[in-house]
Amino acid sequence: GQNIDQPTEMTATEGAIVQINCTYQTSGFNGLFWYQQHAGEAPTFLSYNVLDGLEEKGRFSSFLSRSKGYSYLLLKELQMKDSASYLCATMDSNYQLIWGAGTKLIIKP
């Protein structure tokens, strides 16, 4: 079957670092995506990993281990505007996206 697991909710402090984990089991694999979604808004693209390793984009980094079916999104120097849901998604062998339920990140001052 196809399954993506990520924590439902996390809390972190402004200025700190937080790591949001995602584990997946999919039929075929053509990449892993992270999206950010603020409440009441559409998802916006953060990252796309297709090879193992760490991809860094400013304050955000995404890591992938295909052999472990595991990814994480690392957010540094947290700001209040980072309060949002973070969606993990994999692309299967038919190039369709399978989405996790999302992790709601709450940032406290």
Place this chain on the structure above:
Amino acid sequence: NAGVTQTPKFQVLKTGQSMTLQCAQDMNHEYMSWYRQDPGMGLRLIHYSVGAGITDQGEVPNGYNVSRSTTEDFPLRLLSAAPSQTSVYFCASNTISGSEYTGELFFGEGSRLTVL
């Protein structure tokens, strides 16, 4: 560029009514799709299209119909609305091949539908 334009933003229907959610993109993307998003669940694919004249079913197609007569437009029709179709609907598009492919899906702003 307007990106992906989706209308209406809000709609209330009675059970059994039909309606169409409109979606248009001006980025010349081959791929367009419709998702629904429900609390506690991931985005679920309803229907998708890889080009004009081509549509296919996603994970939850029942009760919905689509067509793709042009590259730009991909309307979603609810044939006979049911309370179970109360949800937030997102249209999304991207390019699916070539050097421009980044994997990024471009989303419309969403349509919040309530069926009474």
